Amino acid sequence: MAFSNDGNYIALTTQEGSLRAPSHPFYNESGRVVVFAVKGTNLTQVADHRIGKWVQGVAWSRDGKTLLTQSMVNSALSVLRFEGNSLEITGEIKVNGGPDGLRTAER
Helix, strand or coil, X not given: CEECCCCCEEEEEECCCCCCCCXXXXXXXXXXXXXXXXXXXXXXXXXXEEXXXXXXXXXXXXXXXXXXXXXXXXXXXXXXXXXXXXXXXXXXXXXXXXCCCCCCCCC
């Protein structure tokens, strides 16, 4: 999970059973990225979107308008636009192998 730079949002990824066998009762075709608004100690879900399988990382852009998520099975980074109450996939970056350990650099 990761906080936006302004601390107003937190994003997290969930695997949603995407690594389970298709016959398993908790299987889902994809994971999700979920964004919550942060107000003091309260969290309110404001957006979510289905993404690839075996998702395990998320990072915010400095301006808080873009998220990157990683999918090991899909060997890709998904690029999502965040509008305050919605998420939309705007692109995908294919990589060799599974992306792992996603993080943003500090200035």
